[in-house]
Amino acid sequence: GAVVSQHPSRVICKSGTSVKIECRSLDFQATTMFWYRQFPKQSLMLMATSNEGSKATYEQGVEKDKFLINHASLTLSTLTVTSAHPEDSSFYICSASTKGVYGYTFGSGTRLTVV
């Protein structure tokens, strides 16, 4: 149980375009989902917390207009990187939790390369 599916696993896009990453909880309802960014050989950096049906809460320093988060249902959250630039290239990972469960489950990550 507690499977989180993240898609796509890899994406290459041109500078200036937008990219959408999906995060789905397959066998449970996720009241809260988290989006992380990770640079090579570094730890996970929390970008934002999304709660179903409400606006996402962004961490300090994260541009909410560049990283649009939508959590329209209890099983799906999306992260859209708008007007992507090479410096947005990174590994993006989502995780999902449901009320009362402390073992947050992570997706398999998305490698974004902006050229």
Added chain:
Amino acid sequence: GQQLNQSPQSMFIQEGEDVSMNCTSSSIFNTWLWYKQDPGEGPVLLIALYKAGELTSNGRLTAQFGITRKDSFLNISASIPSDVGIYFCAGFGGTSYGKLTFGQGTILTVHP
């Protein structure tokens, strides 16, 4: 914000050796989690600890929740090549309510 200090940053060991890594914090956490991340993948939960002093095993892995609730360690016994990866500790609770706080990670390399 809260920080977890994880050490060592990296380890190079021979197959069959035991491994130990730990995390410390200046803040109290209610839950300690240990994750392993393979290259190009998301972290996978190894062990979850919910009570101070709790000692939990998962196969060759053993982890403990420190009595002070400010530290935790993870031991891997008789390492094998597939143990290679990055290990992260994570704390839940404290002042960052609802969010996980991650350690910096320990990069483990196992030589056959």
